[in-house]
Amino acid sequence: MFVCVCNSVTDSDIREAANNGACSMQDLQDELKVASCCGRCSDCARRVLHESLSQRAPAFTLAGSAASAGI
Numbered sequence: 001m002f003v004c005v006c007n008s009v010t011d012s013d014i015r016e017a018a019n020n021g022a023c024s025m026q027d028l029q030d031e032l033k034v035a036s037c038c039g040r041c042s043d044c045a046r047r048v049l050h051e052s053l054s055q056r057a058p059a060f061t062l063a064g065s066a067a068s069a070g071i
């Protein structure tokens with residue numbers, strides 16, 4: 001679905017950016033120009049970004065656990 005109509009940014013674009021390291025709205029604006037025109041998409045873009053980041057958080061948690069366990 002389109003999140004940012006002004007810049008033709010979809011939720012898939014945001015998820016891909018998050019998977020490639022974007023972790024803030026500033027990162028999304030720099031990479032995709034999302035929310036850089038009228039700004040109406042800002043809340044939705046932030047929500048999609050946070051969903052994407054929360055889905056990849058368990059991998060970091062497991063890696064942290066393994067490191068702290070000396071594995």
Ligand code: FES
Nearest residue numbers: 004006037038041
């Ligand atoms: S809809 Fe995203 S800047 Fe206008």
